[in-house]
Amino acid sequence: MKIPLLDLKTQYHSIEKEIKGAVEEVLQSGYYILGPNVKALEEEIAKYCRVKYGVGVASGTDALRLSLIALEIGEGDEVITTPFTFIATAEIISQVGAIPVFADIDEKTFNLDPEKVKHVITPKTRAILPVHIFGQPANIAPLLNLAKTYNLKVIEDAAQSFGAKYKDSSSNSVWRKVGSLGDAGAFSFFPTKNLGGFGDGGMVVTQSKQVAEKLKLLRAHGGSTNNYSYSLLGYNSRLDELQAAILRVKLKFVDQWIAQRKEKAHLYSNLLSSPSLPVETPSEMSYSSHTFCVYTIRTPYRDKLKQYLEEEGVKTKIYYPIPLHLQEVYRKLGYHKGDFPVAEKACQEVLSLPIYPELKEKEIHYIVDKINKFFCGSFK
Helix, strand or coil: CCECCCCHHHHHHHCHHHHHHHHHHHHHHCCCECCHHHHHHHHHHHHHHCCCEEEEECCHHHHHHHHHHHCCCCCCCEEEECCCCCCHHHHHHHHCCCEEEECCECCCCCCECHHHHHCCCCCCEEEEECECHHHCCCCHHHHHHHHHHHCCEEEEECCCCCCCEECCHHHCCCCEECCCCCCEEEEECCCCCCCCCCCCCEEEEECCHHHHHHHHHHCECCEECCCCEECCCCCECCCEHHHHHHHHHHHCCHHHHHHHHHHHHHHHHHHCCCCCCCCECCCCCCCEECCCCCEEEECCCHHHHHHHHHHCCECCECCCCCCHHHCHHHHHHCCCCCCCHHHHHHHHHEEEECCCCCCCHHHHHHHHHHHHHHHHCCCC
C-alpha cells in the first residue's frame, strides 16, 4: 500500500466544482490583486477569529515580518521565540534588524515553555513570538502575563494552527481562536496547512485599527498606488484575488476538515497506546483544542522507523531535524549544543505520520500495523 504524507488531490476533487466556479468568476471580473475577494476573505477570517481586522498578505512569512514592523520591532530589539520551528519564525526577526533570543520548549507540546521564557527577558526584549506548532496551541496565558509585566508585544505564529482554540482555565475564559490572543496573529495559507490555498498566501489578524492600517500600507509599498504617495518604506506583499477566492470556498469546509483530522489523530493515538510500544503520541492539553495539522509521534528509534515505513510505502517527514539555535545561519548568536536540551531531544525523536481529512481508516490501521511489526522485529 502506498500512503502519501498528504493528499491534496482528493480534497480538491471533493470541492472541484465550487473551486472552478470561484476561479472563473475572478477571471471574468478583471480584478486580480487586492480586489473584492481579498476584502471579503479578510472580513470572513476576522469574523471567524472574532477579531476586528484581517489583512491579507503574500505569505505566512510576510504575515510575521510585517507584523513585527507594524508593531515597531526593529534594529537591536530582542524577540524571544522557540528553536523548534520552521526557519521563517526566526529569520523574519533577523530581517527586520532585531535579534532572535531562543528559549526551550515544553516536552509534551513542543511549544515555548513560559518558565524558560521568563529567564531570558532582558531590558532589550521587545516581544515574544510563540509558535502554535503542529496545530497545538501554545500555553499563551502565562506568556501574555509576562508581556503585560514587562511591557512586551506578543505576535502569534499560527501558521500551522488555523482553527485551533485556547482557553485559560485559571480565569474561566471562553474558548478563543489562536491568532486572536496577542497583539497580532499570523496565518499561512501554504497548501499543506489546515486552510491552504493553491499557492502562497497569508493573513494577519488583530484587534488594533492602527496596526491593521499600517499593515495595509506595508503590504503595498508603503502607500497608495492610486496617487503614488508613500508614507513609509513598504513591501510588495499583496494577496491575489485567485487565492482569496479559493480560500473563501475552502473556509466553509475548514471546521469539518479539522474535525476529520481529529478523528484520524484519535484513531492513531488509540491504536498506538500499547505500553509495550516505545512511541509517544501527541499530547492534548486541557487548555487547548489541537487541530492536528501535523500528527507527530516521538521515539528514540525514529530514523530506523522512518526508513522502514518508507520501504513499506508510508511517507513520513521529520519536523524538524535541526533546532534553529544549531543552524549554521545562527552560529553567530553564540548558542551551543546542550543549551536547549528539550528542543534538541525532540529534533532527534519526532516523526510525522500521514494525516489529512480524507485519510482512510484502513490506511491508519496499515500504518500502525507496520509500526507494530517494526518494534516486534529486529529492525530497531
